[in-house]
Amino acid sequence: MTLKDLYRLLRRHWLLLLLVPLATCVSIYFFGRNRDKKYTSDTVIYTGIASGYKIDGDNNAAGGGWNAASTAFDNLLSLINSRETREEVGLRLLALHLQERKASGAAAAVKTQQASTAPTGLLASVQRVLMPSKLNAADEHMLDSLAATLGGSTADETLAHLTAAYKINNTNAIYRLLYSKHPYYSEVAMWNISANRIKDSDLLKIEYTSKNPQVCRETLDILTQVFIRKHKELFVGQNANVIGYFDEATQKAYAKLQAAEKKLLAFHQAHNIVDYDKQIISSTEERQLTADKLNELEMQYAGASSALKSTQASLGRRGVSNLKSQEILRLSNRLAELNEQLSEAELLTKSANTPEGAARVASLRQQAASVSSSLDAATTSYDADSRSVQGVAVKDLLQDYSKNALQVEDLRGQLSSMRQQKNSVASQYNSLVPLGAEIRKIRREVEIAEKEYMSQVEGLKQSKLSQQNVELASQLKVVDPPNLPATAGGTRLLVLLLGGLIGSFLFTGAGLVAADLLNNSLQKPALATKVTSFPVMGIIPSTTNLNQKQLLDAQRAEDQLARQLLLKMHQKDDSGKPFMIGVLSSQSGEGKTTLSTSLTASLNNMKIKTLGLFPNDHAVHVWMEGHTAYYSPLQGLSQGVTVADLAGTRAYNNAVIIVEFPALLEATYPASLLQSLDLILVAVKATRSWEQADKKIFENIKNVTRAPIEVVLNGVLPEYVTDFIGARVKAGTGKKAGLPPRPLQGLLNP
Numbered sequence: 001m002t003l004k005d006l007y008r009l010l011r012r013h014w015l016l017l018l019l020v021p022l023a024t025c026v027s028i029y030f031f032g033r034n035r036d037k038k039y040t041s042d043t044v045i046y047t048g049i050a051s052g053y054k055i056d057g058d059n060n061a062a063g064g065g066w067n068a069a070s071t072a073f074d075n076l077l078s079l080i081n082s083r084e085t086r087e088e089v090g091l092r093l094l095a096l097h098l099q100e101r102k103a104s105g106a107a108a109a110v111k112t113q114q115a116s117t118a119p120t121g122l123l124a125s126v127q128r129v130l131m132p133s134k135l136n137a138a139d140e141h142m143l144d145s146l147a148a149t150l151g152g153s154t155a156d157e158t159l160a161h162l163t164a165a166y167k168i169n170n171t172n173a174i175y176r177l178l179y180s181k182h183p184y185y186s187e188v189a190m191w192n193i194s195a196n197r198i199k200d201s202d203l204l205k206i207e208y209t210s211k212n213p214q215v216c217r218e219t220l221d222i223l224t225q226v227f228i229r230k231h232k233e234l235f236v237g238q239n240a241n242v243i244g245y246f247d248e249a250t251q252k253a254y255a256k257l258q259a260a261e262k263k264l265l266a267f268h269q270a271h272n273i274v275d276y277d278k279q280i281i282s283s284t285e286e287r288q289l290t291a292d293k294l295n296e297l298e299m300q301y302a303g304a305s306s307a308l309k310s311t312q313a314s315l316g317r318r319g320v321s322n323l324k325s326q327e328i329l330r331l332s333n334r335l336a337e338l339n340e341q342l343s344e345a346e347l348l349t350k351s352a353n354t355p356e357g358a359a360r361v362a363s364l365r366q367q368a369a370s371v372s373s374s375l376d377a378a379t380t381s382y383d384a385d386s387r388s389v390q391g392v393a394v395k396d397l398l399q400d401y402s403k404n405a406l407q408v409e410d411l412r413g414q415l416s417s418m419r420q421q422k423n424s425v426a427s428q429y430n431s432l433v434p435l436g437a438e439i440r441k442i443r444r445e446v447e448i449a450e451k452e453y454m455s456q457v458e459g460l461k462q463s464k465l466s467q468q469n470v471e472l473a474s475q476l477k478v479v480d481p482p483n484l485p486a487t488a489g490g491t492r493l494l495v496l497l498l499g500g501l502i503g504s505f506l507f508t509g510a511g512l513v514a515a516d517l518l519n520n521s522l523q524k525p526a527l528a529t530k531v532t533s534f535p536v537m538g539i540i541p542s543t544t545n546l547n548q549k550q551l552l553d554a555q556r557a558e559d560q561l562a563r564q565l566l567l568k569m570h571q572k573d574d575s576g577k578p579f580m581i582g583v584l585s586s587q588s589g590e591g592k593t594t595l596s597t598s599l600t601a602s603l604n605n606m607k608i609k610t611l612g613l614f615p616n617d618h619a620v621h622v623w624m625e626g627h628t629a630y631y632s633p634l635q636g637l638s639q640g641v642t643v644a645d646l647a648g649t650r651a652y653n654n655a656v657i658i659v660e661f662p663a664l665l666e667a668t669y670p671a672s673l674l675q676s677l678d679l680i681l682v683a684v685k686a687t688r689s690w691e692q693a694d695k696k697i698f699e700n701i702k703n704v705t706r707a708p709i710e711v712v713l714n715g716v717l718p719e720y721v722t723d724f725i726g727a728r729v730k731a732g733t734g735k736k737a738g739l740p741p742r743p744l745q746g747l748l749n750p
Helices: 003-012 013-034 066-080 081-105 121-130 132-150 157-164 173-178 213-270 276-317 325-349 355-380 395-430 435-473 492-518 525-534 547-572 593-606 633-637 643-647 649-653 671-676 692-704 720-725
Strands: 039-046 195-196 203-210 477-480 536-541 579-584 610-615 628-631 656-660 680-687 709-716
Touching: 003 013, 003 492, 003 610, 003 720, 013 492, 013 692, 039 213, 066 203, 066 213, 066 680, 081 132, 081 157, 081 173, 081 213, 121 477, 132 157, 132 173, 203 213, 213 435, 213 628, 276 395, 325 355, 325 395, 355 395, 395 435, 395 643, 525 536, 525 680, 525 692, 525 709, 536 547, 536 593, 536 720, 547 579, 547 720, 579 593, 579 671, 593 610, 593 656, 593 680, 593 709, 610 643, 628 643, 643 649, 643 671, 671 692, 692 709
Parallel strands: 536 709, 579 656, 579 680, 610 628, 610 656, 680 709
Antiparallel strands: 039 203, 039 477, 195 203
């Protein structure tokens, strides 16, 4: 569709484009003239989400980033717009008003049977527009009745009564009031609450619009209180659950740690362990030192024993029998016993330093010294008896023997003590070694229990710290309390009128364009040529409700059709026979008769003798005497029938014969005449579409005849006439003709 087509379409339906927007504006004004005035109040709340200070530090982290702040604000907005919040605000506002009514004594004068319930649904909507005063009176009666029945001594008591009545069922008066369209207390009215974040700040702005300025401020006050309380309960409740979890988990972890520590203590007590690691290290070192000391004593003992045996052999060869005396042997044995006892006492004293042990060591040393002196005296008495075989005095041998004997006995005693000590140390070491795996297992249990306990303690600490943070952060502050609006905002009636006018105009125009695009009629000659596949020879405009200019264009269209027909006539080679034109149509009422009559009259006016041959059912109509004839379509069914057979031989005296055929899809037509036609004109009503039946019948006609088939559109709208005949060029004004005027010429030279 071009702009020209759009202009024609809108111009043709200008009345509809005028009446629809006008009716829309009238309707908007009628239903919107009694609209209530709107008062708007707002409040600003500081949240501290993005820049608020926290106990746990990191106050420059912007509350966890932009995403966290955005999520927190979304949570706040969702909490404000939640259904539970709206219901509570509506109930609290209703309780406040009922309490005020009861306090003022207005409800005391109202009886229950006189109370009227406010209408709801469609009736309420209609009454609010047409009879607002009647609806307000019904609301007053309803509030007075509620104040008399549910009003308490305080606002909280009234709220409790309303809440209890609201929760009984979904058919009571309170429930129906909250879910009605009441301008103050209903859930629908609460949707007028608008909450938004002020740019990127920590401030939250809440607006509310109502037709009563006092109600507007009271609603915002109640909403602020409910919202702040719910926000605090939400966060504190979350942290309480977390703290309870960590508290319980900490107690369980502590009990587990206590059980593991008691198990470790019992294990230590059962095996006399103070510090296992130190004890095992000390036992290992003592075991190694004992082994080294024992090896050293064994080597010393072996050397001393060898020297003693050598001395005994030397003395035996000299026959020194006194060395074997009982006295020396007794003293030697006694000294050995004392040395052994002394070594044991010294070891015990080292392990357990007690006064009794020290006294015993001193006594043994004194006895050993006494026995040693006695042994020296005994050996000295034999000094003079003899000397060694090498010339050594027997005294020296006896001294060596005494010394070696003392050393051997001393070493024997030390070896005996050291072996006992080695066995003791080995026994202690062997008893500690198997306990290592068990004590490591118990220690691991203690360590795991301790880590779990410390982890739970840390979680409890963090949750309590988070609770403190939440308690501080959840304390929203009202920085700008709700104001009492003094002036009402615009009712926007003018905006609605303009919007309705423009919208209805555009909607109507769009509907017309859509209808035109979906219209398959043949109004446009170019479209008709494309759809029918036949060229359009001419058009017959619609002649109803035309002005003078349009009537002239219609006459020009008929004249142009006649001129086009003359051009077709001159294309015939055989001029001795009349030019045969067949006027066909698929259905009746397509304008065949109009087309045939118009062409017959136009050609006769041009001095071209033309005969119009019509079916005999048209005989009741007489158009032009002498230029009209009638025939029976049934006669044309026979093979080889000509026009002369139907209208007589006098028909050949005409230059042009126009034969109107009956409707092809409705009646019998003379098919034998199709072969003798020179031109076929198909009359098609421009207001209809080209159907499949039309296409099929004319394909059959085209197969029968050799005559060209062209279309003539009947009933074309005036605006499409100029597309076919061309627009008349306007004559210039104030210009002088350069040549003298010529006389008018006829349309066609005779």
